[in-house]
Amino acid sequence: MSKTSIDFEGKVYSKEEYSSHQLEQINLAIEEGLNPNNVVSSNMQLADLVNWRQDERDKRIYLGKV
Secondary structure, rough: OOOEEEEEEOOEOOOOOOOOHHHHHHHHHHHOOHHHOOOOOOOOOOHHHHHHHHHHHHHHHHHHHO
C-alpha cells in the first residue's frame, strides 16, 4: 500500500512532488526516527535517499558505541 502524501512536522511530502519510491523511503526514515525535513528534496533520487538513510543509521550506531 502506497501513501499519496506524508505529513511530517508541518512539511507535506506528496505524490505531486515525490515518486512512490521516494515516499516509501521518507516513510521508512520517519519510522527509524530520522527527520527527512533536514535533507529530503523532491529532486533526490531513490539511491540518494537509501544512502542518506544508511548514513544516518550508521551515525546513530557509531554514536551509541562511543
